[in-house]
Amino acid sequence: MTDGQISLRAAATDARTEPGLVRWIITGLAVLFLTVFVVLPLVLVFAEAFSRGVGAYFSALIEPEGLAAIRLTLLVAAISVALNLVFGLVAAWAITKFDFPGKSFLITLIDLPFSVSPVISGLLFVLLFGMQGFFGPWLQNHGIQILFAVPGIVLATVFVTFPFVARALIPLMQEQGTLEEEAAISLGASGLQTFFRITLPNIKWGVLYGVLLCNARAMGEFGAVSVVSGHIRGETNTMPLLVEILYNEYQFVAAFAIASLLAMLALVTLVVKTILERHLDEGQPVSDD
Amino acid sequence: MGTRVSGERGRRNTLPGFGLTMGLTLTWLSIIVLIPLAGLFIKTFELSWDQFFGIVTSRRTLNALKISFGLAFAAAAVNLVMGVVIVWALVRYRFPGRRIFDAVVDIPFALPTAVAGIALTSLFAQKGWLGAPLAELGIKVAFTPLGIFVAMIFIGIPFVVRTVQPVLIDLDTEIEEAAASLGANRWHVISRVILPSLIPAILTGFALAFARAIGEYGSVIFIAGNLPNVSEIAPLLIVIRLSEFRYADATAIAVVMLVAAFLIIFAVNRIQSWAQNRIPVH
Amino acid sequence: MTIELKNLVKKFGAFTALDGVDLKIADGELLALLGPSGSGKTTLLRIIAGLDWPDAGEVRFDGENALTRGAGERHVGFVFQHYALFRHMTVFENVAFGLRVQPRAIRKDEAGIRARVKELLDLVQLDWLANRYPSQLSGGQRQRIALARALAIQPRILLLDEPFGALDAKVRKELRRWLRSLHEEINVTSVFVTHDQEEALEVANRVVVMDKGRIEQIGTPAEVYDRPATAFVHSFIGESVVLPVNVSGGQVWVGDQALNIKPNGAAPGPSQLFVRRHDMQVAPPGGGLRGSVRYLRTFGAVQRADIALTAGDGETLIEIDTPRDRPLQIGEVVELQPTRFRIFSA
Numbered sequence: 001m002t003d004g005q006i007s008l009r010a011a012a013t014d015a016r017t018e019p020g021l022v023r024w025i026i027t028g029l030a031v032l033f034l035t036v037f038v039v040l041p042l043v044l045v046f047a048e049a050f051s052r053g054v055g056a057y058f059s060a061l062i063e064p065e066g067l068a069a070i071r072l073t074l075l076v077a078a079i080s081v082a083l084n085l086v087f088g089l090v091a092a093w094a095i096t097k098f099d100f101p102g103k104s105f106l107i108t109l110i111d112l113p114f115s116v117s118p119v120i121s122g123l124l125f126v127l128l129f130g131m132q133g134f135f136g137p138w139l140q141n142h143g144i145q146i147l148f149a150v151p152g153i154v155l156a157t158v159f160v161t162f163p164f165v166a167r168a169l170i171p172l173m174q175e176q177g178t179l180e181e182e183a184a185i186s187l188g189a190s191g192l193q194t195f196f197r198i199t200l201p202n203i204k205w206g207v208l209y210g211v212l213l214c215n216a217r218a219m220g221e222f223g224a225v226s227v228v229s230g231h232i233r234g235e236t237n238t239m240p241l242l243v244e245i246l247y248n249e250y251q252f253v254a255a256f257a258i259a260s261l262l263a264m265l266a267l268v269t270l271v272v273k274t275i276l277e278r279h280l281d282e283g284q285p286v287s288d289d
Numbered sequence: 290m291g292t293r294v295s296g297e298r299g300r301r302n303t304l305p306g307f308g309l310t311m312g313l314t315l316t317w318l319s320i321i322v323l324i325p326l327a328g329l330f331i332k333t334f335e336l337s338w339d340q341f342f343g344i345v346t347s348r349r350t351l352n353a354l355k356i357s358f359g360l361a362f363a364a365a366a367v368n369l370v371m372g373v374v375i376v377w378a379l380v381r382y383r384f385p386g387r388r389i390f391d392a393v394v395d396i397p398f399a400l401p402t403a404v405a406g407i408a409l410t411s412l413f414a415q416k417g418w419l420g421a422p423l424a425e426l427g428i429k430v431a432f433t434p435l436g437i438f439v440a441m442i443f444i445g446i447p448f449v450v451r452t453v454q455p456v457l458i459d460l461d462t463e464i465e466e467a468a469a470s471l472g473a474n475r476w477h478v479i480s481r482v483i484l485p486s487l488i489p490a491i492l493t494g495f496a497l498a499f500a501r502a503i504g505e506y507g508s509v510i511f512i513a514g515n516l517p518n519v520s521e522i523a524p525l526l527i528v529i530r531l532s533e534f535r536y537a538d539a540t541a542i543a544v545v546m547l548v549a550a551f552l553i554i555f556a557v558n559r560i561q562s563w564a565q566n567r568i569p570v571h
Numbered sequence: 572m573t574i575e576l577k578n579l580v581k582k583f584g585a586f587t588a589l590d591g592v593d594l595k596i597a598d599g600e601l602l603a604l605l606g607p608s609g610s611g612k613t614t615l616l617r618i619i620a621g622l623d624w625p626d627a628g629e630v631r632f633d634g635e636n637a638l639t640r641g642a643g644e645r646h647v648g649f650v651f652q653h654y655a656l657f658r659h660m661t662v663f664e665n666v667a668f669g670l671r672v673q674p675r676a677i678r679k680d681e682a683g684i685r686a687r688v689k690e691l692l693d694l695v696q697l698d699w700l701a702n703r704y705p706s707q708l709s710g711g712q713r714q715r716i717a718l719a720r721a722l723a724i725q726p727r728i729l730l731l732d733e734p735f736g737a738l739d740a741k742v743r744k745e746l747r748r749w750l751r752s753l754h755e756e757i758n759v760t761s762v763f764v765t766h767d768q769e770e771a772l773e774v775a776n777r778v779v780v781m782d783k784g785r786i787e788q789i790g791t792p793a794e795v796y797d798r799p800a801t802a803f804v805h806s807f808i809g810e811s812v813v814l815p816v817n818v819s820g821g822q823v824w825v826g827d828q829a830l831n832i833k834p835n836g837a838a839p840g841p842s843q844l845f846v847r848r849h850d851m852q853v854a855p856p857g858g859g860l861r862g863s864v865r866y867l868r869t870f871g872a873v874q875r876a877d878i879a880l881t882a883g884d885g886e887t888l889i890e891i892d893t894p895r896d897r898p899l900q901i902g903e904v905v906e907l908q909p910t911r912f913r914i915f916s917a
Contacts, residue, residue: 117504124325187669191305220401222507
């Protein structure tokens with residue numbers, strides 16, 4: 001918060017701020033609303049997870065089902081993040097280092113998955129690879145399993161996390177311009193030398209930022225993955241899917257134990273995000289004055 | 290600001306890799322996004338108009354769409370009001386824990402929806418921390434449409450706050466002081482000077498929260514009750530139709546929702562460009 | 572190395588940046604491209620560097636077609652207007668970059684690179700900054716590091732885009748002198764772009780004046796100042812007084828008054844008379860430019876007068892210095908005699 005804002009000490013009659021009672025009510029409302037709708041649910045996750053003690057918590061986590069879900073979630077996230085990282089870097093290079101018609105339309109297309117409901121994201125791949133889908137019969141004849149298997153889960157996850165890295169990089173690289181790259185090229189550097197020695201060091205915080213958000217969503221995605229996974233226990237259940245199953249089976253401690261891991265992931269993500277945002281603010285281009 | 294030239298010698302770029310990176314971008318974009326989305330629309334065109342119309346106007350579908358759109362709108366409206374209240378408190382006042390509450394706003398973005406779903410359900414269930422006192426008052430939240438409403442409010446909070454907050458921070462306090470020095474009282478300053486500058490951001494935040502709530506699945510289905518025609522949201526109906534192998538029904542509902550989502554995004558873009566034209570950039 | 576540009580044309584959409592530019596740059600020359608913004612001078616520089624490609628025309632280095640080669644293969648040192656220093660590298664690594672990315676076969680070893688960077692930092696007198704980052708340097712220091720970085724690859728041509736544009740006035744003067752002496756020392760064909768006439772006239776051996784994508788005049792600083800080839804050059808370089816006149820019957824007319832100057836071969840018809848402030852003196856009546864004294868100030872041996880000339884539709888207010896021995900009065904009508912002038916058709 002910057003200076004020059006109204007402090008609570010200011011006179012109540014001042015036209016630059018509100019009367020004390022009004023300020024008190026507004027602050028109270030904001031705090032109450034956030035507490036009821038956000039803080040309490042979050043606290044409840046951990047309270048429920050540990051409601052039968054630490055022993056019950058950890059034994060719930062090391063159930064074979066739980067471990068399988070954790071492994072699958074990590075695998076899916078690793079593949080999706082890697083794919084979207086490469087795509088994000090490639091797309092950001094093409095979009096920010098060159099001029100071409102239709103650039104903003106291309107950016108809109110890349111953003112598209114953000115406006116698609118998770119369930120519909122899953123549905124898209126069912127329509128392509130399901131038995132009644134476009135490629136379903138062909139895939140079955142060739143013994144290739146995409147739906148209700150890991151490839152389907154990866155595809156759906158890649159779809160819903162598609163824009164994250166590109167979105168984090170495009171504004172950053174647009175702001176940084178192409179001059180440093182032009183300088184490197186004119187000094188005789190090759191394209192790859194320019195990318196790895198000049199561009200990448202300049203955007204590293206942005207890359208981490210995109211990867212962080214991409215990873216959080218990839219690990220936490222529920223709707224899209226739910227539609228394509230087939231819910232095969234121990235095989236195609238990611239952590240969010242297992243949370244659903246355990247909860248519906250009234251295994252509340254186990255459900256909240258797995259949920260608490262995901263909640264921790266969310267909290268860590270938010271903390272790291274704040275740190276990265278600070279780095280990104282500092283990484284402004286060198287100005288000449 | 291790449292440099293590109295067309296001419297007798299063909300196109301030359303200063304920086305290398307345009308063809309390769311653009312080719313990869315378009316290919317990967319097509320495989321992951323464009324072809325699957327096209328598939329949905331192609332599937333829809335396999336339906337006759339009557340079939341399509343029949344599906345989306347069937348009682349259960351219509352009710353599901355009404356529930357999704359209606360409650361999403363109501364929840365976004367609550368987020369609009371409460372979002373502005375939260376932003377005002379966070380930006381203009383100092384109170385203990387302000388930074389924590391500022392960070393808390395992002396949790397609905399970051400928390401996986403299934404986790405939010407079971408947490409809200411347990412919180413508002415009849416024996417839950419909030420559900421029990423509410424039950425005393427005769428209010429039942431979990432497993433009713435009210436539960437859907439609550440979950441949609443939860444996931445919509447960050448949208449209004451995070452779009453309005455930077456605008457209010459950037460708002461020049463000199464304008465307020467000028468208005469005050471001209472004899473305006475506080476209410477006039479807020480209603481005539483501050484709020485009008487925030488309106489584009491508020492509308493944008495509202496539209497984004499609305500769009501998100503329409504499509505929301507994970508955080509809603511646990512608390513919803515999922516009674517057909519009463520507390521069954523459209524995304525859930527898609528899942529149900531898929532499990533019944535009624536792909537055409539699922540597809541038709543999906544198209545309606547998708548078109549609505551695109552229209553909202555289009556509206557947001559219009560709001561943004563309107564705001565840019567209205568308020569000169571410094 | 573010599574550079575030859577033939578009929579260069581470059582368009583950005585509907586905007587014509589270069590409209591048929593021909594130019595020969597001699598070996599070892601220090602040439603200024605001077606013009607207002609949008610005149611195409613930076614585009615021309617970028618085309619020589621290989622950072623832009625022309626739509627038509629030729630670029631030849633020592634007679635050899637340069638357009639078949641990319642920026643990295645031209646051995647051109649380019650100093651960017653805002654320096655484009657690599658912000659994540661120290662000064663040392665910035666200067667070393669061009670040496671480090673050379674193909675393995677010709678790359679120096681680490682000791683060789685260190686020696687060369689040291690040499691360059693000594694040349695720009697900033698060896699004590701080797702371990703700083705660009706953000707820790709002043710504008711003038713960044714400028715010199717950018718130059719050292721460009722020189723590291725032993726360029727055959729040195730190109731500088733507005734080399735002093737982003738600096739404050741004092742540093743600017745210092746660097747101008749320094750750049751001249753550096754050029755004498757390394758004697759590489761150098762071209763710099765500027766919109767500041769003083770800079771171009773003071774630093775360059777030869778000045779190319781550009782406007783709207785065309786070359787208006789090429790000449791030594793003295794030539795472009797004393798014998799401007801076009802109306803644009805006359806008004807762009809130095810302060811000019813411009814008066815609407817008419818040329819007819821071998822006479823120059825202001826309204827219905829014939830001036831006692833010769834048209835110097837100017838074509839008959841409506842024209843513009845260009846005179847520099849210091850090329851006019853108060854003269855006895857008879858064919859001078861008529862005006863009335865509006866305001867007077869005295870500075871030592873001279874008095875400075877604001878004189879309103881009546882020419883054409885309106886008045887033109889000019890400021891001239893005259894000796895104290897011919898005192899003027901406010902309101903007095905005087906005649907001013909141009910001693911050096913140019914007439915261009917309107």
